[in-house]
Amino acid sequence: MATLAAVSSLIFLCLSLLPYYSSAANITLGSSLSATNNNSSWLSPSGEFAFGFRQLNNSDLFLLAIWFNKIPQRTIVWHANGDNPAPRGSTLELTTNGLVLNNPGGRMVWYASPSPATIAVTKAALLDTGNFVLTGNGSNFVWESFKNPTDTILPDQTLDLGSMLFSKLTETNFSKGRFELHFDNGSVQLNPVAWPSRSLYNWYYSSETSSINSSESGNKFVFNASGNIYIVKTNGETAQLFPWVTITPRVDLYYRATLDSDGVFTQYAFLKNSPTNQSWWALRILPGNMCTAIFSDIGSGPCGFNSYCSIQNGRPSCDCPPGFVFVDPNNRFMGCRPNFRQGCGGDDDSRDLGELYEIREFNNVDWPLGDYEKLQPYNQKDCEQSCIYDCSCAVAIYDGTRCWKKRLPLSNGRYRDTGFSKVLFKVRKGDSFSDFGDNSGSRRGRPILLGALLLGGSVFFNVVLLVAVSIVVCVWHHKKEAGNNVQDSSISDTNMRCFNYKELEEATDAFKEELGRGSFGIVYKGVLRSGSRNAIAVKKLDKLAQEREREFKTELSAIGRTHHKNLVQLHGFCDEGVHRVLVYEFMSNGTLANLLFAIPKPDWYLRVRISLEIAKGLVYLHEECNVPIIHCDIKPQNILLDQYLIAKISDFGLSKLLLSNQSRTRTMIRGTRGYVAPEWFKNVPVTAKVDVYSFGVMLLEIICCRRSVEMEFEDERRAILTDWVYDCYIEGRLDVLVDNEEAATADVDRLHKWLMIAIWCIQEDPSDRPAMKMVMQMLEGFLDVPQPPCPSSFRVSVEY
Template sequence: MAVFLLHLIFLTTFLQGLAAQQTCDACGLNNVCSRNSNDSPTCECPRGFSLLDSNNTHGNCKPDFSPSCDEVYSEAEFDFNELRDIDWPTGDYATMEQSNEEDCKTSCLKDCFCAVAIYRSNTCWKKKLPLSKGHKDGSLNVTAFLKYRKGDGPPGKPPRCPPGKPPLFSGEKKDRQSLIITGSALFGTSVFVNIVLSVLICFGIFLINKKKIRKVDLGGTSVETNVIRFKYNELVQATNRFKDELGKGAFGIVYKGVIGTKSVAVKKLDRIVEDSEREFRTEVNAIARTHHKNLVQLLGFCDDGEQRLLVYEYMSNGTLASFLFGNMRPSWSHRCNIAFGIAKGLSYLHEECSTQIIHCDIKPQNILLDEYYNARISDFGLAKLLLMNQSRTNTGIRGTKGYVAPEWFRNTPVTAKVDVYSFGVLLLEIISCRKSVEGNESGDEYGAILTDWAWDCYQEKRLGVLVENDSEALVDVKKLKTFVMVGLWCIQENPSLRPTMRIVIQMLEGVVDVKEPPCPSPVSISLS
């Protein structure tokens, strides 16, 4: 019996390794992967971080604090956890050569954006959150300095690692214990127990696959997905009877809920018209097939009777509209990062999905911000799937005033270029922190339409007026001019003149030269 129990423990360890897909890529954001003596990956949050989902050791790790430049920043409030032989190879935003450890730490300490500094061979790399592809390897010969707020350390937090000693990961101790147990089990095995073990492994693999892959019936289309089908009563309980309303959309209301320990956003679709049900099926089908860091992730859905609901991950920092048009003006660098994120998310929807997705309602209210203020495109309730050989939709005009492309009002094909137009308007909003359509009650020169005013400012070389003399933007005037030019290209009345979102990204990054844009609406201007 003892040997059999040991084999069961071995089976559990084996299946955990199988679920991790035997690769360090299985570890989530801010997580650190190390390998045990069996070359199996083990994920562990570093000090100063904790699991977002305590039941998923391979998931994302959340920091005890998030570096922010939107509040008063004092370097005296922060210190570092020093970790040896740990690196996150991506996410560098600044590099200091011919540096020493103290200079590296000091530079990160003074930088409100810096979350971790990596030091190796007289070079310092500064990184922002979130961190990805973290791994621990004794051959790296690097030192990681993880910033933490002195007063925010968790109770009972262990002291910093002394220089020269690696951090203690609980996973290392578990790996050694697992190795001892596994070795004992293998040496004490018998033919009969091996047969039983083989059967159990096969059965375990079957159960994992059965749990992982669910077939969602969407009107005859079968989709392999990890999304969960909820019962309506489960979502009633999760949202406390739909008590906490987050916002309203074209097809329903969004409520905050809690499932287990995880906050979620539950979108309850109105069934006032038949089209709402079609949109629900389209949305589940589309989002179930997508995965991108700049898209809001669909966690589950409900089609219980006449109820149609969608369950999304909760975005803690609200909408881009609140962020852009609030009392505090976001920094120029932050706004640029948000613009890049939206562009990448749209490019993915247009060109990287197996079936092209046109959003049809890109606006700041449909861009959400996660805990790191990364842009996430939301609300696929207006999305329309198009086969690659289709050139137009037949569902009528969609979108929001101020963001709708001209071809919606004409008998011309509607393509992904309608999203490019909306992105152009949104980009000009991000640049200026002004709404696309706004009254002129104050009597200033800013008229009702932002796109016309932006063109005038560009033509008259008054970009300072467009950004209200934002000093950070004016210091980076080359990028500012590039962003404005890209925005003007995106809002060209003729869809064929608009770039694709892939080209937009290249222009924003400076990989492709941006030519002088023509007047976006020459016909409209000539008739005025």
């Protein structure tokens, strides 16, 4: 009988595993995929799921992912290494050690290995459940995507204690975002994250299924094949995620449950074999009201600091109050910042604050936390005056008898359509701020964030570009008079395009959306109506100079041929009639300065990636162009960030025209305080080593997240970043430089090495500085970094 029972159990086990193995198409050792197009994938037997590379928005970056393959959206349900997508040409290979993802240079950037690591992988498969598995000897799963989830779980997936999900940063950015789901201590909990760190704030939803009695505590988090999601306790009982109830299963639906970028855990459904215009719909969500679910003295709330949250169609929506604009117009959940000067000090000390500030009323919104003073009984006028004459006060809440004063940043803002209260914002008279009739603050937000894109560089480059366009006008005007309408061959061979004015007028909707303005022109956002329909930044120039025709044509030809993923692209120009226009690639995330010097500071590994991207762009300019280009003004304001926070160097065009007028070169360059190489102040030839010096200063800024010159420090040595860094480096106080940042101190070997590289870059003698190619090799670890000597001219570049 015992033998019969054992045989029966074995048969039952085999039958229970049969659906998994019958639905698996084995992938053999040595199989590989390449990040070259969206067809590089492995399919499940039914074809409902695919595993492979997905190109990100026609860029040169690819995401290793699993997705629904039979629906038009190709919705991604799992991804690898979202913080660092794979560049074009990367390869994934199945080896006995697991999955290995290598970049085009053959360097491993991600892997999935069996547990324990001593087990050899024999094959892999993508199951019809959407689970990608690695199999060892004996057909056991030694690694599963189901056991290593990202933001989504699927039917037939079970999470063990200690499992977690993390949201994406945005719908199109697969970096780890601002929310996490944790299944710990028997309960499912949703937590905000102190982004860009991974530090957790208090939960805003909990299943509350933990128990002192371990048998009654949650043990498994189950998404069953019928589409129901619940918790299984240690004693076998089930518990629902309140207030969810059991749903009626339907075989004609796809299901998924995702922790969305807005922090809402949502179960979605999609009708199989549906029309192409159908999309996923939400069956149920947790929590029901995200705006009120998060309520904590620590952290910003669901929408970021200085913003407020409202529910639109069941989802949280974020807006800015009067006088504030979005920190990132493309991610409204990252908070808002004031669009005017604040506080007291400087020239304000001698003026009446009532002449500087005024109150703007804004109702039906509340920031319930963060009061630092309550005044009562008070009338509204007293409340307004108290805030105006208080340097710390940014906003006051008045309810008829009481006045609560608040300072920035404001947190946990939410829309409130009931109850009497007035929100009184203090704004500076005469400053540019958002239209108070537009609560979103988004229209004026773009000029502030993106104005630095094309007008934030030095005046010098605007002048040179003006000269450039004027020369083009002269050349073409001469050709027209001569009856020759053929474009100059040296320019026509480039990637630059000649736009006509009507085309640009249509692209910008009659120059409607202004991004920023400067002394030489206005920049507008546009979208090309034909072809790619890409967004563009259009700069209308209003002042021109007439000089240096032959030199400009040579330079324009060279710059038009430049093409690198870490350079901002100058697409073309227009010189029709009186119109002088330059057309640039549109960059949606502003300058590196905006990111680097903001609060909270960006993630350490994001800063590492950006540093490498800038170095690659400079190597291209110095050594890989047909005509080498010296930038001459490397600084965070001239590094722009695209929608994926990929760094691109701007204002590199026509840089080496500076060499034709050395005295003018000194005058113009000295305006960029803190980045100027010492040789600019000496009567010596200028080489590409001036860019190396500036890169070294900027690398220190990226490491320390502070500006190169901050004179408000009492300690003079700390005021000049290069001085302070070298002191700390010699004394071994590296943790102080990064303000004890956990990720940076954990990566201490890289921190130490990169500080040495930066110190080599800022040596006084140009011959002592490495070339950018050598800098790149040292940053990537291909070359050893010797002990650097003490630079002797830290202050030369800032005392003028």
